[in-house]
Amino acid sequence: MGKFSFIAHMPDAPGSLHRAAEIIKKYDGNINRIQFDRRIDPGTVFYEVTATGESYRKITDELAAIGYLQSSIKPLDFLKFCVYLPHQPGALYEFLSYTTSAGANIALIDFDDKGRHPNRLTVSLNLEQSTVVDELLDQLKSRYRLEIIEYDKTGRHLDDTVFYVRYAQEVRDLIGESEEAFLLSFMADTNHIAQELTDRGFDPRKAFDCVLTTGRTLNATNGDRFYADVQQFPLTPDTTLFCFQLPCGGSIFLIQAPDELVMIDTGYGIYHDAVMAMFSHYGPGNLRNLSRIVITHADGDHCGAAGFFKVPVFLHKDTLEIIRTNNRAYGSRNQESVLEEFYTKMINLFSGFNPPEDSRVFPDPAGATRGTLPVIGTVRAGEIILEVLEGLGGHTCGQVFLYSPAHGLLFAADTVINFSSLSRERADYSSLAAFLVTSVNVNSELAKQERTALLALAEETDRTLAGTGRRCLICGGHGAVSVLENGKLVPSGDIKRYDAGKKNEQAGTN
Incomplete structure (x- = not known):
């Protein structure tokens, strides 16, 4: 026995669902899921059934034989025209016999003999094949006076009677x-x-x-319409931190040391070419000194371009499993959620996800901790040493944080974000994911614990650095690099806007 899915496109008539169910029952299929909503599409029904492979073949063969099985999604031709009918009994009936014979689905029909055009009938049709459209028009033109208003072969003007097409x-x-x-x-x-x-x-x-x-x-937001908000921070006399806040999704961080460059998160794959052009504008150029990439977690906006770079990529073992299973909820209590699984597949498809080729997994915890967070390794960038802290599985399983108490750096991934620094466009984009998965955290309780632990580290670091003129820079996965002021995140330093279309930057436009 296996689980199979198929789509049926049925006549909008009484008994259609019953007839399909009878065929499924006939071959001992068990319906696990069915969804039909006339408000969305009056003829499309989705099924998942449990059956043997042979039974499933017989079910779909019989559904296909009666025209119920949808095996392709051909764009329908949309035709809108006016036809002038004689004002006599049976005129409409005769006209409709032509459209019915052509297999046309009437999307609109409009006629009023009290109107300005008492003999004119306006019709919109959806048809499956261009040849059928041509034949229908030839038949109608030989019988009626026609005026073509619109003829579209792209499927862009279809109405909601064919919503899924x-x-x-x-x-x-x-x-x-x-x-x-x-x-x-x-x-x-x-x-x-x-x-x-x-x-x-x-x-x-x-x-x-x-x-x-x-x-x-x-x-x-790609190509010439790509933009980013950029911050730069001197960490030592010869080491610089860059933060590139992309139009959608997560930020990219670069630590540029004299002889090497370390990248923390990569942004979406779809932005790769635009990002490389931006890097050239700011100095790292073709990243010839790039030695390694650290991935904080498996969401596409943080690791989706990793495969473009031929350097080792360091990540948590659960992050690697999320990439492998294509399910951001892997390892969490929401692992079976259809929302999480679909969102992962959808965003990876649209964003050009390119997984890492040379993956290096951080070791398991060995007992050392920072507060409540296990220390599972270190990452060096020049003279900057970052501890790798294992998350608790709040935003995603396998999320890690990077921390340097000596240099006041805390890469907080998607657990601590300065939401007030997000532009309206970025906030609107983030809300799409929040709706589709209902919560961007796979475990909200654990996410709160992680946030509390990270903010405590930031406060502790600020106390340690007191008198040095330095602060703990909180590098969230989205939004501006910030510092804590009276418990609130406040953007730090200058923020400049990079505009790919203008090939320049402007100050203070975040």
């Missing part, structure tokens, strides 16, 4: 042409999270909107 076309626009099987699977996965969110009281359409907005935002 329109959705698939918009996904195509984001990722390029893909195999039909992949699009069908992605469509089913999106439907599954919409079903889950509906069960939690949310509008299912918002799930689809958030998915598409995520992809569109990433595309819209």
Whole structure:
């Protein structure tokens, strides 16, 4: 027995669901999941069934034989036109016989004999094949006076009677042409999270909107439209810390020492070319001195470009497993969450995820701690030595933090973030993930404990550095590098805006 999924596109008529269920029962299939919502699409139904491989083949063969099985997502042609009908009994009936024979789905029909055009009927049709459109138009033109208003072959003007076809076309626009099987699977996965969110009281359409907005935002902030907020801090006379706050997702940190460069997190893969151009603008250039990368955790905005760099990548063993399983909730109590699993697949797809090739796993804890956080190794960047602290599994399992008490550095990943420093655009983008997974932390209680422990370290470091003129720089995974002022995070130093389109920077635009 195995678990199989398929999509059915059924007539919007009484008994359709019953007929499909009868076929599944006939071959001893057990329905594990079914989702149909007329508010989204009146003809598309999603199934997951448990059956033997042979039974599943027979089920889908019989569904295909009666036209129920959806095996491809071809963009439909959209045709809108006016036709002038004789004002006599049966005129509309005769016209509709042509559209029915062509297999056209009527999206709009408008006629009023009291209006300004008493003989004009306005019609919008969705059709599966261009050849059918041409044949239908030839038939109609030989019988009626026609005026074509719009003819679209891209699928962009489809209405909600074919919601999932329109959705698939918009996904195509984001990722390029893909195999039909992949699009069908992605469509089913999106439907599954919409079903889950509906069960939690949310509008299912918002799930689809958030998915598409995520992809569109990433595309819209790349290339010449890429930008970043940049901070620089001298750590020693010859060592500099850079923070590059990208348009969407996490920040990239570089520690530039005389003979080597260490990167902490990589940003999304989709931004790689734009990021490399930005590095050239600020001095690191082609990163010829890059010696290693440290990944704080497995979310795509922190490790998604790691595979572009041919250097060792250091990370926690659970981070490596999250990358391998493609599930950001791996190892947590939410590991089976359909929301977490889908979000990981979706964001990695849209963001051009490129996993590390040369992975080096940090060792297990050996007893040393900083407060409540185990110390599991060290990372050197020139004369800067950073302790690697193991997280508790709050934001994700395997998240690590980097700490240098001597130089006042605390890389807090996504556990301590100066949210007030986020631009409106970044905050809006972050809210998409928060909706799709309901919480960006896989364990909120543990995330609070981690935050408390890190802030305690920052306060302790500030006390130790008192009188030196230095402060503990809290380098959150998002937002500005900050310091603690009366318990609140306040951006530190100058923040400059890098604009790829203008190839320059401006001060104080964060």
